[in-house]
Amino acid sequence: MKTTFCKLISLLMLSAFTAGAQLTVEEITTDSINLFAENKETFKSSKLAMSATVLLPGLGHQYLGRSNSALAYLSMDLLAFFGAVFCEQYSRKLQSEAKGYAGLYASVQNSKKDGRFWQMVGAFNSMKEYNEAVRLNRMIDDEYNDESFHWYWMDESYRDEYNEIRNNSHKFHTATAFFIGAMVLNRVVSFVDIRAKTRHKGIKFTPSVSSNLQSSGISVTASF
Numbered sequence: 069m070k071t072t073f074c075k076l077i078s079l080l081m082l083s084a085f086t087a088g089a090q091l092t093v094e095e096i097t098t099d100s101i102n103l104f105a106e107n108k109e110t111f112k113s114s115k116l117a118m119s120a121t122v123l124l125p126g127l128g129h130q131y132l133g134r135s136n137s138a139l140a141y142l143s144m145d146l147l148a149f150f151g152a153v154f155c156e157q158y159s160r161k162l163q164s165e166a167k168g169y170a171g172l173y174a175s176v177q178n179s180k181k182d183g184r185f186w187q188m189v190g191a192f193n194s195m196k197e198y199n200e201a202v203r204l205n206r207m208i209d210d211e212y213n214d215e216s217f218h219w220y221w222m223d224e225s226y227r228d229e230y231n232e233i234r235n236n237s238h239k240f241h242t243a244t245a246f247f248i249g250a251m252v253l254n255r256v257v258s259f260v261d262i263r264a265k266t267r268h269k270g271i272k273f274t275p276s277v278s279s280n281l282q283s284s285g286i287s288v289t290a291s292f
Contacts, residue, residue, distance in 0.1 A: 114266035118259050125258040132262070141258045145251055152247035155240045162237035166230055173226040174219040185217065190231045194220040 121128030126142030129135075170176040170189050192198040195218050199211045212218075221227045 114262065117262050117266065121258040121262055122255050125254045128258065128262050132266070134265075137261070141254060144254050148247045148250040148254065152244050152251070155243040155247060159237045159240035159244060162233055162240065166233040166237060169226075169230050169233060170219065173223075173230070174221045176219045177216050179216060181217070185212075186234070189219050190227060190234060193224065193227060196220075 117128035117131050119128070120131055121141070124142070125145045126138035126140070129138035129141060167176070167178050167186065170186070171178045174189060176189060188198050192201065195212050199213075202208065202210050221230075
């Protein structure tokens with residue numbers, strides 16, 4: 069009887085142990101952390117990703133396996149780059165056109181002259197008028213006495229057109245600086261985005277690009 073009882077107890081313990089071995093733990097999550105989720109970036113170097121994204125925005129995200137973010141950052145950088153190249157080239161083209169226009173309608177010899185000279189060409193109708201203004205202000209050293217600096221506008225409307233071309237050139241040159249600034253900002257945002265994601269911060273950057281690549285943007289959300 070005693071032997072049978074011991075066998076029964078042993079059988080119950082074995083059953084309990086076997087049942088316990090078959091128990092499974094359901095996935096437990098909190099509001100922001102999955103305690104049992106695998107960290108896919110365990111073997112990814114955050115420093116390498118941040119360095120890569122400074123070199124080329126999107127490269128670090130691609131390294132971390134975030135293809136959508138990589139495409140968005142890369143697209144914005146390319147748009148800014150080509151925008152800067154286009155604006156600078158067009159600015160120089162307009163600047164060259166302005167000089168040619170002055171040569172055609174003000175008889176300016178388009179030789180090597182500094183930016184101040186071209187500015188004065190737009191400010192005065194002739195070299196004589198400019199020199200008179202300089203003498204009145206007792207700035208004799210700024211006079212143009214060399215005939216190679218001679219200019220005379222056939223009509224004031226031509227001078228206005230010349231100034232308009234120059235102003236447009238300056239606008240495109242300013243736009244070039246804007247696009248360069250956008251490239252720098254894109255790198256900063258991309259760097260901060262990777263730093264935040266790899267260190268599990270509560271800040272999330274979500275870059276997006278329209279389907280026709282005509283517009284792009286970045287939304288920032290924070291969780292506390």
